[in-house]
Amino acid sequence: MGDETKDKEAPAALRVKIKLGDAVIGPGKIMLLGLLEEEGGISAAARRLGLTYRRAWYLIDTVNQATGRAVVATSVGGPGGGGAKLTEFGRELVQRYRDNLARLDKESREFLDWLDQCSKN
């Protein structure tokens, strides 16, 4: 022992989503979009996140419909079977979401610290 505060708890963290129409865009979909761009395809991104292609496609489609714009551009067939990448709009969406999130994190710092301080002990 000698460890007074044995709180295994991770610190309080923000969970920011954007409600757009009837859908919700949060860290999961943004991460998926980011990986998609990185990997050059939906299936590769899905693999990295440990989810099925089916679901990944569904998530992406949700964003497409919610925004009313194409977030990813796909190509079927061809070398490697095909692929997908973010559209200009998609890239901007991801970037803006992340920028915004970073600012919100900073803005919430004090609140989160207060929470950690007085909850875990």
Added chain:
Amino acid sequence: MGDETKDKEAPAALRVKIKLGDAVIGPGKIMLLGLLEEEGGISAAARRLGLTYRRAWYLIDTVNQATGRAVVATSVGGPGGGGAKLTEFGRELVQRYRDNLARLDKESREFLDWLDQCSKN
């Protein structure tokens, strides 16, 4: 007719939650806590939100456990059957959450406007 942009969509909105331990505190639980204070009891608050007492109690208990502190103080029996109100900590939690949310809303204004602007049309 005459209505060019027939977008019934509500504007994009933030959905901020706080992950604390393994639980998550968001607008729903905060609203419940607020109404609880307003109404002076769990059941009254639950009624106002259209959810069962069972669930309301469960939600509150979640917050209690996540923070590791009592957020509400209840009394059973007595005049009116009993009641519940926020503890000092509970009140502060609600207030700080709301304050924080208001700031995040402001901080996200531009992002949300951008989203509305380029999604719905």
Added chain:
DNA sequence: AGTCGTTATGTTTTTTTTGACATAGCGATT
């Protein structure tokens, strides 16, 4: 002692969400 409205919980059913399969089409490359 009996009634009342409330807190507190256990149990079960229903709904929603997520995951798993299955299949089809595409286009370049062999």
Added chain:
DNA sequence: AATCGCTATGTCAAAAAAAACATAACGACT
């Protein structure tokens, strides 16, 4: 034209979340 990895969807099972139901106890007040 046969193969390959990918996109695109339909369908069904499983898991998780929410709702519904069912009691029990409590304390004031009649």
